[in-house]
Amino acid sequence: MSAVGTIARALPVPAGAGLARTLVERNARAFRHGWVTLVSGLFEPLFYLFSLGVGLGALIGDIDAGGGRTVEYAAYVAPAMMAAAAMNGAVFDSTFNLFFKLKYAKLYDSVLATPLGPRDVAVGEITWALLRGLLYSTTFLAVAAAAGVVHSWWAVLALPAASLIGLAFAAVGMTVTTYLRSWQDFDYIQLALLPMFLFSATFYPLSTYDESVRWLVQATPLYHGVAMMRDLMLGDVSWGILAHVAYLSVMGVLGLLFAARRIERLLLR
Amino acid sequence: MISAHRLTKRFGGFTAVDAIDVEVRRGEAFGFLGPNGAGKSSTMRMIGCVSPPTDGSLRILGLDPAKDGPAIRARLGVVPQRDTLDEELTVRENLLVYGRYFGLSRAHVRAKADELLEFAQLTERANSVVEPLSGGMKRRLTIARSLVNDPELLLLDEPTTGLDPQARHVLWDRLFRLKRSGVTLVLTTHYMDEAEQLCDRLVVMDGGRIVAEGSPRELIALHSTREVLELRFAADDHAPYATKLTGLAQRVEVLPDRLLLYTDDGDATAAAVARRGLEPLSVLARRSTLEDVFLHLTGRTLVD
Ligand SMILES: Nc1ncnc2c1ncn2[C@@H]1O[C@H](COP(=O)(O)OP(=O)(O)O)[C@@H](O)[C@H]1O
Ligand SMILES: [Mg+2]
Numbered sequence: 001m002s003a004v005g006t007i008a009r010a011l012p013v014p015a016g017a018g019l020a021r022t023l024v025e026r027n028a029r030a031f032r033h034g035w036v037t038l039v040s041g042l043f044e045p046l047f048y049l050f051s052l053g054v055g056l057g058a059l060i061g062d063i064d065a066g067g068g069r070t071v072e073y074a075a076y077v078a079p080a081m082m083a084a085a086a087m088n089g090a091v092f093d094s095t096f097n098l099f100f101k102l103k104y105a106k107l108y109d110s111v112l113a114t115p116l117g118p119r120d121v122a123v124g125e126i127t128w129a130l131l132r133g134l135l136y137s138t139t140f141l142a143v144a145a146a147a148g149v150v151h152s153w154w155a156v157l158a159l160p161a162a163s164l165i166g167l168a169f170a171a172v173g174m175t176v177t178t179y180l181r182s183w184q185d186f187d188y189i190q191l192a193l194l195p196m197f198l199f200s201a202t203f204y205p206l207s208t209y210d211e212s213v214r215w216l217v218q219a220t221p222l223y224h225g226v227a228m229m230r231d232l233m234l235g236d237v238s239w240g241i242l243a244h245v246a247y248l249s250v251m252g253v254l255g256l257l258f259a260a261r262r263i264e265r266l267l268l269r
Numbered sequence: 270m271i272s273a274h275r276l277t278k279r280f281g282g283f284t285a286v287d288a289i290d291v292e293v294r295r296g297e298a299f300g301f302l303g304p305n306g307a308g309k310s311s312t313m314r315m316i317g318c319v320s321p322p323t324d325g326s327l328r329i330l331g332l333d334p335a336k337d338g339p340a341i342r343a344r345l346g347v348v349p350q351r352d353t354l355d356e357e358l359t360v361r362e363n364l365l366v367y368g369r370y371f372g373l374s375r376a377h378v379r380a381k382a383d384e385l386l387e388f389a390q391l392t393e394r395a396n397s398v399v400e401p402l403s404g405g406m407k408r409r410l411t412i413a414r415s416l417v418n419d420p421e422l423l424l425l426d427e428p429t430t431g432l433d434p435q436a437r438h439v440l441w442d443r444l445f446r447l448k449r450s451g452v453t454l455v456l457t458t459h460y461m462d463e464a465e466q467l468c469d470r471l472v473v474m475d476g477g478r479i480v481a482e483g484s485p486r487e488l489i490a491l492h493s494t495r496e497v498l499e500l501r502f503a504a505d506d507h508a509p510y511a512t513k514l515t516g517l518a519q520r521v522e523v524l525p526d527r528l529l530l531y532t533d534d535g536d537a538t539a540a541a542v543a544r545r546g547l548e549p550l551s552v553l554a555r556r557s558t559l560e561d562v563f564l565h566l567t568g569r570t571l572v573d
Pocket of ligand 1: 269303312
C-alpha cells in the first residue's frame with residue numbers, strides 16, 4: 001500500500017492527507033461484522049480449479065504450454081483461475097461494494113469532512129481490495145500447490161502478481177463505478193467481464209485463435225494477467241513478462257488517478 | 270475564526286449563496302437563520318472545506334481552504350444536516366474509526382471515545398449497531414463524533430431538526446457546555462427559538478443573501494416592536510380586518526390564518542381592539558421573536 005501511496009503522492013492528483021490507511025482500518029472493522037462475503041471469494045476459484053482443471057483435465061490430458069513444453073491441463077489452467085479470481089475479487093470490491101458506500105451508505109460524505117481527501121479514499125479502498133485479494137490468492141496458491149499443479153518456485157511471485165492484477169482492475173472498476181447510476185448498470189460490467197474471462201487465453205493457448213483475432217485477445221488486460229501468472233506458475237520466466245507487468249501497472253496508476261478525480265468531482269461540489 | 274468576503278456558490282446557473290460577508294470570532298456562537306433553500310447548507314459546506322467557493326474569498330482559522338483543506342478540516346468538527354453515521358459499525362466503533370481519520374493514535378481515540386459516549390449519554394449503547402438508535406441518539410452520536418478531534422470550531426447544520434422537544438433540550442444543553450469550554454460554534458437553523466437560545470450573533474439569510482445581522486436582541490429591537498398581538502377571526506380571509514385595525518399598532522402583518530399587530534404594549538392594544546367592537550376568536554399578546562424579524566424582512570414565515 002505504501003508503494004501505491006508513494007506513487008499517488010508523487011503525481012499531481014486530488015488532495016489527500018496520506019491517511020488512506022485509516023480507511024483500510026475502517027473497512028477491516030466493518031468486515032468483521034460481515035465476513036460471510038469472504039467465503040465466495042475463497043471457494044469460487046477453487047471450484048473452477050477442481051471441476052475444470054482436474055475433472056475436465058482428465059479428458060483433455062496434457063497440453064502444449066508454449067515453447068514445446070507440455071503440462072497436464074490442471075497445471076495449465078490453475079494460473080488462469082488465479083488471475084481471473086484476482087480480477088473478479090477486485091472488480092466486485094470496487095464496483096458493488098463501492099457503489100453501496102458511495103450512493104447508499106454515504107460513507108465518503110463523512111470521510112471527506114475529516115482531513116482525508118479524495119486521493120485517500122481511492123488509495124484506501126483499492127488497498128483494501130488488494131488485501132482481501134491477497135487472502136484469496138494465498139489460499140488458492142496453497143491449495144494448488146498441495147494438489148501438485150504448481151511447478152516452480154517462481155510461483156511465489158504469483159502473489160504480488162495477483163495484487164498487480166487486482167490493482168489494475170480495482171482502479172479501473174472504481175472509476176467506472178463513479179459513472180453508474182443504478183444497480184441495473186452493473187449488467188454492463190458483467191457484459192465486459194464474462195467474455196474476457198472466457199476468451200483471454202484462459203482455458204486454451206492463444207495459438208488456438210486465428211492470427212487475425214489474436215491482437216484483440218492480446219489487447220485485453222486479463223490476457224496479460226493470465227500470461228504473466230502462467231509464466232510464473234509454470235516456471236517459464238523470461239524478460240517478456242515485463243511487458244505484462246508494464247501493461248497492468250499503467251492501467252492501475254491511470255485508473256487510480258481517474259478514480260480520485262471522479263470522487264472529487266462527485267462529492268466535493 | 271471565519272472570514273468570508275463576497276462568498277458565492279453557484280450550481281450551474283443557479284446562485285445558492287450570493288456574495289455574503291461573514292466574520293466569526295473565536296469563542297462565540299454564530300448562527301445562520303433562514304428558511305429551507307436559503308443557502309445555509311451550501312455556506313456550511315464551503316466553510317467545512319468540502320465545497321469549493323465559486324467566487325469571493327474565504328479564510329478559515331487564518332488558512333485558505335483551497336490550499337490547506339486537510340489542515341483546516343483537522344481542526345474542525347462537522348455535524349452535517351443529515352446524519353452520516355457509519356451503519357456498518359457499532360456506536361463505539363463510529364467514534365474510534367472517525368478519530369483515526371484524524372490521524373490520532375489508537376490509545377488516544379479509545380480514551381476519547383469513552384469520554385464522548387459519556388457526554389452523549391450513549392455509554393449503555395456503546396456496542397449496539399447504529400441502525401436501531403432513535404433520531405435523538407443518532408444526532409447525539411453525530412455530535413459526539415464531531416468532537417473526537419477536540420475541534421476549535423464546530424459547524425452544526427440544523428442540529429435539532431426533526432427531534433422532539435425533549436431531545437432538543439438535551440442537545441442544547443450539550444452545546445452550551447461546549448461553548449462554555451471555549452469551542453466556537455457556528456450553526457444553522459430555521460427555528461427562531463433555537464437561534465435565540467444558542468446564538469450570540471446571527472445573520473438572517475434568504476434566497477442566498479444576508480438580509481440582517483446582529484445579536485437576537487439587537488435584531489428584535491431594530492426590526493420589530495417589543496410585543497406582538499395575535500388575532501384570529503372566524504373568517505377564511507383575514508385581509509379585510511386589517512383595514513379596520515388601522516392606527517391601533519405600529520404595523521399589521523396579515524397571515525393566512527391570523528393577524529399580527531406590532532405594538533409596545535400588547536394588552537393595551539387588545540383593549541383598543543375590543544373598543545372598536547371587533548370580536549376575534551382568539552387574542553394572544555406575546556413578546557417579539559426572531560420569527561417576527563424574519564417576517565418583517567422577507568414578508569414570509571420561517572417554518573411553513
Ligand atoms: N449540489 C447542488 N446542486 C444543485 N443545487 C443545489 C445543490 N445544493 C444545494 N442546491 C440548491 O441551492 C439552494 C440552497 O440550498 P441549501 O444550501 O441546502 O439551503 P438550506 O440549507 O438553507 O436549506 C437550494 O435551492 C438547493 O436546491
Ligand atoms: Mg440545509
